[in-house]
Amino acid sequence: MENPYNSGLERNPANHQPLTPLNFLARAAEVFPDHVAIVHGALRRSYADFYVRSRQLASALAQTGIGRGDTVSVLMPNTPAMLECHYGVPMSGAVLHSINTRLDAAIIAFQLDHAMSKVVIVDSEFMPLMQEALALTKVSPVVILYDDPEWNGARMIVDATDYEAFLGLGDPDFDWLMPEDEWDAISINYTSGTTGDPKGVVSHHRGAYLLAQGNALTTSMAKHAVYLWTLPMFHCNGWCFPWTLSAIIGTHVCLRQVRAEPIWNALADEGVTHLCGAPIVMSLMISAPETEKRDLEQTVQFFTAAAPPPESLLADMTEAGFEVTHLYGLTETYGPAVVNDWHASWSDLPRGEQAALKARQGVRYLPLEGLDVLDPETMQPVPRDGKTMGEVMFRGNVVMKGYFRNPEATQKAFAGGWFHSGDLGVRYPDGYIQLKDRSKDIIISGGENISSIEVEEALYRHSSVAATAVVAMPHDRWGETPCAFVELKPGHDVDEADLRAWCREHLAPYKVPGRIVFTSIPRTSTGKIQKFALREHARDLVA
Amino acid sequence: MENPYNSGLERNPANHQPLTPLNFLARAAEVFPDHVAIVHGALRRSYADFYVRSRQLASALAQTGIGRGDTVSVLMPNTPAMLECHYGVPMSGAVLHSINTRLDAAIIAFQLDHAMSKVVIVDSEFMPLMQEALALTKVSPVVILYDDPEWNGARMIVDATDYEAFLGLGDPDFDWLMPEDEWDAISINYTSGTTGDPKGVVSHHRGAYLLAQGNALTTSMAKHAVYLWTLPMFHCNGWCFPWTLSAIIGTHVCLRQVRAEPIWNALADEGVTHLCGAPIVMSLMISAPETEKRDLEQTVQFFTAAAPPPESLLADMTEAGFEVTHLYGLTETYGPAVVNDWHASWSDLPRGEQAALKARQGVRYLPLEGLDVLDPETMQPVPRDGKTMGEVMFRGNVVMKGYFRNPEATQKAFAGGWFHSGDLGVRYPDGYIQLKDRSKDIIISGGENISSIEVEEALYRHSSVAATAVVAMPHDRWGETPCAFVELKPGHDVDEADLRAWCREHLAPYKVPGRIVFTSIPRTSTGKIQKFALREHARDLVA
Structure with missing residues (x-):
């Protein structure tokens, strides 16, 4: 028998409309025409x-x-x-x-x-x-x-x-x-x-409609939130926040340049409640001179992505009255589609354990139907052991339509019914995922895979290291060996031998960097370290 | 030229899934397996x-x-x-x-x-x-x-x-x-x-997916909200809140019976943050003996529908620490699809003006694409003057699929590309709508339309009236005349002549009820007054 619920109950203009975030603005203008939508300098x-x-x-x-x-x-x-x-x-x-x-x-x-x-x-x-x-x-x-x-x-x-x-x-x-x-x-x-x-x-x-709503729901953004534009809008359409704000009748505070002083001023003067950015934005705010910092009456939510927030930075941010949420996604997923959804009980753990939990990318956003770490050969999930690496894959309504005029790349990206992110990670017993590397960031030394992130994490735990990036360097015997680029904190004075000794204490011998270079690390506009540039540099070095 | 963005970018299992609120529960169980989903007596x-x-x-x-x-x-x-x-x-x-x-x-x-x-x-x-x-x-x-x-x-x-x-x-x-x-x-x-x-x-x-999210977004329900079940779930699937709560990893507090004591106990003992119900539920809570009431640490959101909340009740609720939001919708719109979206500036107005603003049903929910008051003959919007009556109509993704095995009623309901609610109302210059009557509740007296709600509002303003309902009663000369059924507040003693005098002060002469009957008013389980029963009663009365 035919399903009786599919008969005489068709779509029509009264009960079906295309979903679009453009409608959020129409509603906002209709219901709250006088509410301040945009602040830009003196402009309201x-x-x-x-x-x-x-x-x-x-x-x-x-x-x-x-x-x-x-x-x-x-x-x-x-x-x-x-x-x-x-x-x-x-x-x-x-x-x-x-x-x-x-x-x-x-x-x-x-x-x-x-x-x-x-x-x-x-x-x-x-x-x-x-x-x-x-x-x-x-x-x-x-x-x-x-x-x-x-x-x-x-x-x-x-x-x-x-x-x-x-x-x-x-x-x-x-x-x-x-x-x-x-x-x-x-x-x-x-x-x-x-x-x-x-x-x-x-x-x-x-x-865009679903992720814009997902942002508000996932991060409990309430009506009339005030959002500061530290995240570039050219990056995945500002993670869909240009649309989210209309849904909740919020206020955009624009910012041409990401500098500490205007950020602190906006937080204090405009009552900003939410902002996004890579950890570098938090560093910038925290390391600002005390004269540039301002007292805040509100708790501010900071959504960070691109790299896990280091422990000391998290502690500094908490002390300064911020709540930091770690998000993860790609341009192919409209921006963030994964959230480190925090459990209240975790806040009672020691600071180090909290930072370790916060460093995990997390779980799927509400509008993402599937997130898993799969073996890209077999398309089977890796064991949930926090150790076995696989490729992070997405499926659902906040995955792109495809690559423009590139059917080959589109087909490859969607092979097997999942979007292949190219990011490598593990899955923990509680289902939270953690990135371990981009495929191309894996360093293969003597047949052993080395995660450059693991080496970076060891270096970040050293009290003098402000930033670091590890890439593969050619090695006569082992094929590749890690090469670390390091920025030191102001006033700190350690040398290569000191840091290598530190690494030997904290890493398996084969993971210790063959070279440690003190330098300024190149970054993209969104705070992502430009590893490709460092890789070129490393090719010219000798361990 | 063909739209290049429609080529090679088709739906596939990686980027398209049917929207369903069932997935919210799957996610909640995956991410917060130990969080308390349901409280029922001693059960957790x-x-x-x-x-x-x-x-x-x-x-x-x-x-x-x-x-x-x-x-x-x-x-x-x-x-x-x-x-x-x-x-x-x-x-x-x-x-x-x-x-x-x-x-x-x-x-x-x-x-x-x-x-x-x-x-x-x-x-x-x-x-x-x-x-x-x-x-x-x-x-x-x-x-x-x-x-x-x-x-x-x-x-x-x-x-x-x-x-x-x-x-x-x-x-x-x-x-x-x-x-x-x-x-x-x-x-x-x-x-x-x-x-x-x-x-x-x-x-x-x-x-269901969209309205469940719409509830959380429209009412700023945050992660881990605690929801008390005073609204019957058999009423429009509990306005989709059974699904909303999974989306925000909230807690359901069940309740077999709507009585003041268990409500106050749940509010205090379970930390309830949100509940829904007709104004009668608020009356019940407010009029409870002081020994049954409890002190609350949290601000509680009360979402009310079915009838506008009277001014004195609003004042009592505010004093008791509640925030009351007025919602409106029908079974055909999945529950609430209209919200009295409150403007912060309105909170500075005198109490009476606030109540008048709060009595309006309001504006469309975020997932409802269209809401208007139209002349059902011409399908043209009525002027936004707060006076001209028309039929409230809906269009969008939270309008039903149709009536089961009833193509005729379905077609009639969707005539002209809008869902015809059967509710009559007006639209104010700011776009907010207010119900004035159901078509069949209009009383036609000497060729003049009388809104039964207007007569009820006049009676509600009398300090002795606890509840009232006005219906048409046959009249030899005028065809129909209003007949008012009234419940008095305990300890109050007024008679029909007193109330008719009051009405003469507050209403045009032709709107003054021909009869005022003191009685217990029959209600449905959801608190809606059963006017059809009263109409039958009124047929036997003589003005």
């Missing part, structure tokens, strides 16, 4: 204005001929215009392509060509970079210049439309385009491309 | 056990031959078994049919036949009622008896399988059935049927 912009300006942007883009399936690229720091693009661009039917401002012109040109970009919206600060990139592209996008009053540097004279003038062309009542299907693309973000060409990660409205 | 049940028992129930049902599209009916108060049914029944692929325990046997028999019920799970207290109903049905469902240790009344000897024994047959590792599509039915709930046959409202997994 209401939800009503935020929505009107986003619709104007969508309308102006439509008038320029932009529609469904077109790419609009943006090269901007964390400004109000960048937030408007997260709504206005998809409201025109187009796909938002946010470009990392730390990239070089050649990679930007590659992205513009690959995404077939039709419009670029560029902040004054990055116009010289964009001009350099445009000289290399095959595409000839319309150029729009965003002249942020908070930018105090030089302004290049270019032949471009002014952003405010462009918005002015738009209809504030524009009947913006809902996606035809919630599977429609909302954004494209290129992965950093440390190996091979950058890949264009395509996200859809459904996933 | 962990999430691990809750999940295992739900899977056992699903497995036992599957062994009984139950599968996709079958109906499993339950007749139970707010017990752990009722929570297990909200997961275990759909985990078997079946559709959950919760029956209102206040109904009479004939209506229950109608529901069982119409839903083609294959299994009934019945609490000891309601077994006599179910036996009476089963004597009237054409269907012959398997009968399972839930013998709740917290039930202290008589136990009927019947030929039925014991619930615990039934569960014992089930496999704790049962590979439960995901919906094949998120549009699959999860539940059926019959509307009260004050007019015509009851209609079976079919809900789907997608809507």
